[in-house]
């Protein structure tokens with residue numbers, strides 16, 4: 001036995017012999033190694049003990065023991081979002097799996113490639129209400145891209161290969177592989193397939209050239225163009241192409257919450273995030289443009305509000321997405337292009353470059369003039385002279401102190417929106433947030449996954465005092481694996497976002513949104529073996545951040561006592577028209 | 588609009604529940620759904636009858652296509668096709684009604700496949716509308732029990748759904 005850098009005991013004497021019959025548990029572990037998996041986030045239990053025994057004997061990947069299965073999946077998710085690789089989680093049957101479901105649904109809504117392996121009761125016991133039996137395939141069906149129950153050890157290796165293939169190709173998503181305990185004990189010859197071909201699944205789609213030509217033409221004819229890009233550009237690794245096209249055309253660009261970082265936020269052509277808490281200029285440009293190019297985005301309700309209202313203003317729409325079912329789901333589209341966004345953008349750039357037609361410069365200048373007038377409203381302004389710490393100020397300073405170069409994860413609520421608005425992401429994959437499901441508890445475990453994937457990187461988890469308590473137990477995991485995440489807790493003593501809605505739409509009746517009996521976060525952090533800081537004055541914000549980020553190898557929990565009454569602006573109320581956008585100065 | 592959608596899918600455990608789950612999760616309606624293995628035992632063929640606007644039907648087809656187990660889809664309503672459904676009806680048949688029932692079955696080209704002193708069981712095949720018409724045509728109090736399979740469909744002529 002030797003021990004590795006993390007102090008994990010490793011048995012060096014274990015060796016694979018080619019051609020040997022292996023048990024299902026050995027095969028599972030061997031498949032992960034052969035797939036090139038570096039990290040597995042998991043939690044043991046009866047149904048996966050055979051697999052854990054094999055994990056003990058191997059050294060192909062590192063296992064990270066979380067403190068709750070939800071966190072295992074969020075951590076694998078953070079790993080996947082920050083690297084573009086498939087994240088892997090391993091949980092036991094029954095409660096292990098049900099705990100993982102929130103994580104799986106979170107990944108599903110944001111199209112994150114994961115392979116989740118769950119233990120199951122032995123095949124003979126399935127359907128007998130056995131101890132720790134749940135219908136895992138049934139429970140997860142609506143929130144996975146696909147799932148498998150492996151009933152025969154001879155199908156195990158191919159199934160695992162299929163799972164990785166399905167998770168990572170096309171529109172990515174989580175795939176569950178449920179393995180009954182007896183299957184992990186049965187033996188068969190092991191071969192890990194190089195690739196799999198599935199007649200029912202063909203993910204490679206090339207955009208239709210004729211459609212791309214039409215799109216190029218339409219873009220060049222625009223007088224008030226707008227480019228709107230979403231998470232698909234990040235997932236498709238097409239930020240470079242998007243940036244090139246936007247610069248080539250000189251058009252305004254907005255990103256969705258999921259798409260932040262796909263176009264550099266510090267660039268003048270970036271008009272900010274759009275949607276419910278998007279900038280005034282982004283939303284106005286979105287609604288007043290005459291040609292809209294949507295790339296890897298899905299026109300969801302938090303972005304365009306009600307489709308009928310959005311459709312009232314006439315504009316021609318080009319929509320590029322890898323998932324045909326996303327196109328024409330909520331809005332009518334003039335030029336639909338189904339395909340890999342990067343490849344389609346490459347072709348589009350070529351066509352625009354080659355075209356003899358040029359955009360209408362005077363019209364474009366007029367359009368920018370209009371946009372700059374909207375911009376002049378300075379919709380993200382806040383009280384910078386406040387005596388109480390403003391949450392926006394903390395994020396602005398965080399951006400400065402980290403030179404805009406941190407990896408940022410968040411939880412859900414006001415802090416998430418302020419982070420999106422005030423941390424200017426210039427690179428893709430740096431912004432890691434639960435957009436689709438909006439899962440409180442995501443931030444800390446996701447940050448752990450990001451930090452483990454990028455040990456040298458600066459990782460910040462921006463959270464609220466309510467959200468952080470949903471996965472606070474992971475502070476323990478962070479100590480075990482020395483993940484020096486910086487937790488930026490914007491502590492307003494309220495479920496701020498809930499309080500904001502209650503203030504606006506429920507006559508200030510703050511039903512159950514006050515967070516009473518909060519722990520002393522400084523002592524809590526210390527109890528977990530970390531550094532805790534409490535910051536109460538605006539003047540202390542920057543020095544404290546500098547001090548914390550200088551502690552390179554420590555997790556620092558920064559408890560910022562912020563203004564309780566601060567709201568997120570602008571705000572387009574749910575289901576309301578864009579013209580009903582509420583700006584800070586109007587209150 | 589009523590649509591009849593045919594699909595070929597992997598004959599895997601759980602494939603049917605993926606389709607059924609999709610319809611309920613997305614709030615699409617199912618009028619009928621039939622499924623059975625094909626001559627290739629690795630494939631099942633399913634026929635779904637549904638209703639919706641063109642946009643909804645487009646989404647249904649796209650969402651079905653996204654299911655990993657679905658190999659191929661054809662919206663039969665897009666072209667000419669044939670639709671058949673099987674119905675078994677048990678009816679009261681005694682006294683003067685007995686002769687009348689026999690006559691009705693003949694008119695609709697049904698076959699009496701089970702006979703007791705007081706009942707007939709009639710087998711009837713045809714498009715759903717024909718089965719509806721039969722039910723309409725006979726005295727409702729005479730109906731003891733009905734069972735229908737839901738529609739199966741196939742394209743006319745060269746329209747073939749095969750992999």
Ligand SMILES: Cc1ncc(C[n+]2csc(CCOP(=O)(O)OP(=O)(O)O)c2C)c(N)n1
Pocket residue numbers: 411412413414415416438439440441463464465466467468490492494495496497498
């Ligand atoms: C698991 C979960 N439960 C409930 C919600 C609903 N919700 C959305 S934001 C929010 C309040 C979050 O409060 P906090 O973490 O303190 O952040 P703040 O809004 O104050 O910045 C709640 C309860 C949610 N998104 N996720």
